[in-house]
Amino acid sequence: MTNKKVKVATVSLAGCFGCHMSFLDLDERLVDLIEHIEFDRSPLTDIEHCSPDCDIGLIEGGVCNSENVHVLREFRKNCKILVAVGACAINGGLPAMRNHISLEDCLNEAYISGIGVENPQIPNDVELPLLLDKVHPLHEVVKIDYFLPGCPPSADVFWKFLTDLLAGREPSLDYELVHFD
Amino acid sequence: MNNKSIVIDGKNVPFEDGQTIMQAATAAGIYIPHLCHNPGFTPHGSCKLCTVKVNGRNCSACTFPASEGQNITNVTKELNDDREKITQMLFVEGNHFCPSCEKTGNCNLQAVAYHLGMTDNHFPHFFENREVDASHPDVMIDHNRCIFCTLCVRASQEVDGKNVFAISGRGIDKRLVVNSESGLLKDSDLEATDCAAHICPTGAILIKRTGYKVPIGQRIFDHSQIDTVTLANEGASHDE
Numbered sequence: 001m002t003n004k005k006v007k008v009a010t011v012s013l014a015g016c017f018g019c020h021m022s023f024l025d026l027d028e029r030l031v032d033l034i035e036h037i038e039f040d041r042s043p044l045t046d047i048e049h050c051s052p053d054c055d056i057g058l059i060e061g062g063v064c065n066s067e068n069v070h071v072l073r074e075f076r077k078n079c080k081i082l083v084a085v086g087a088c089a090i091n092g093g094l095p096a097m098r099n100h101i102s103l104e105d106c107l108n109e110a111y112i113s114g115i116g117v118e119n120p121q122i123p124n125d126v127e128l129p130l131l132l133d134k135v136h137p138l139h140e141v142v143k144i145d146y147f148l149p150g151c152p153p154s155a156d157v158f159w160k161f162l163t164d165l166l167a168g169r170e171p172s173l174d175y176e177l178v179h180f181d
Numbered sequence: 182m183n184n185k186s187i188v189i190d191g192k193n194v195p196f197e198d199g200q201t202i203m204q205a206a207t208a209a210g211i212y213i214p215h216l217c218h219n220p221g222f223t224p225h226g227s228c229k230l231c232t233v234k235v236n237g238r239n240c241s242a243c244t245f246p247a248s249e250g251q252n253i254t255n256v257t258k259e260l261n262d263d264r265e266k267i268t269q270m271l272f273v274e275g276n277h278f279c280p281s282c283e284k285t286g287n288c289n290l291q292a293v294a295y296h297l298g299m300t301d302n303h304f305p306h307f308f309e310n311r312e313v314d315a316s317h318p319d320v321m322i323d324h325n326r327c328i329f330c331t332l333c334v335r336a337s338q339e340v341d342g343k344n345v346f347a348i349s350g351r352g353i354d355k356r357l358v359v360n361s362e363s364g365l366l367k368d369s370d371l372e373a374t375d376c377a378a379h380i381c382p383t384g385a386i387l388i389k390r391t392g393y394k395v396p397i398g399q400r401i402f403d404h405s406q407i408d409t410v411t412l413a414n415e416g417a418s419h420d421e
Contacts, residue, residue, distance in 0.1 A: 090301050090302065091272070091278070092306065097278060099276075100276075100309075100310040139301060144301070148300070149300050151280035178298075180285065180291055181280045
């Protein structure tokens with residue numbers, strides 16, 4: 001392995017940041033990791049766009065609005081290896097449970113007729129990304145190379161996956177590390 | 182003296198006349214993945230996970246009779262890849278959100294996916310709108326998680342002496358229906374003590390107020406693979 005650090009970008013789309021929190025559960029192992037990787041675009045760095053030479057993109061959450069689609073495509077374009085992290089990225093997860101309710105009904109319930117709503121109006125600012133009709137898992141939008149299941153995947157999953165990749169091994173997760181819950 | 186045998190993945194497996202390949206394999210400690218099969222009930226042969234190659238031809242192990250001269254392959258990349266694809270199709274056809282399901286960790290569908298090394302659903306999701314029937318005081322049906330294995334249908338007929346469930350429609354339109362005038366579970370003969378209320382391999386039929394008695398992390402498949410668990414349970418029931 002050369003001394004050049006591996007560039008890792010991360011993002012949370014329609015997720016809860018739980019997968020990012022779980023990543024931070026690597027705790028002191030982050031110190032070892034940072035010897036070998038550097039963070040590019042990520043909520044951890046506040047870098048706004050991916051460098052064109054990112055090695056690994058870790059994507060938390062599914063795709064629920066137009067901005068998610070643009071961000072996901074940016075990651076696919078700039079990352080050699082794209083990884084769907086967590087249940088929502090893999091099957092839409094909790095946000096996708098709105099998929100059997102029409103978008104109009106969702107918005108009405110949240111902003112018009114819901115209990116405790118004051119000044120009822122559906123937000124409609126040009127700054128706001130438009131919601132998609134349904135929430136989609138990542139693989140329905142771009143090619144995904146690896147999947148890390150779990151809600152969230154444990155820190156051990158991130159560790160095993162990344163250390164396998166860094167060592168040039170095909171990543172593999174033991175039984176105890178694969179959970180859909 | 183019984184010396185009839187079949188060969189599964191190069192190993193001699195004894196069988197008795199009338200046994201299926203699945204029965205012979207299980208008795209010999211060989212796991213063949215399955216979801217619609219349960220040794221207590223008439224085989225149904227619908228989920229196709231137990232497909233093995235018998236002398237080069239695909240057969241459902243749960244329905245195919247064992248007979249002399251069978252050379253069977255079970256654990257091969259080709260068969261397990263097919264099984265993974267079938268499992269992925271089950272996941273995208275229904276709405277299987279494991280983190281919000283009471284059955285997680287005790288679910289055979291999930292455990293088969295773990296066993297096959299499945300980490301994604303591969304296919305586009307249907308996100309079909311399916312009903313939840315919570316009308317019964319003690320039992321609920323979440324149709325989002327039904328895989329049409331018919332175990333509840335068979336359990337109700339064969340064990341409970343009732344006829345609470347049926348599969349209606351064909352192909353992609355098939356669905357689990359309840360035998361009551363309203364179509365609701367509360368107006369059926371089902372009781373929480375019925376075998377049919379407990380046999381579901383997924384989280385489609387659940388007993389109310391019991392879902393989290395065993396915490397996540399201490400459930401059947403949290404630390405044990407389905408092959409070990411199945412052989413311990415179903416191997417024993419064959420010997421009885």
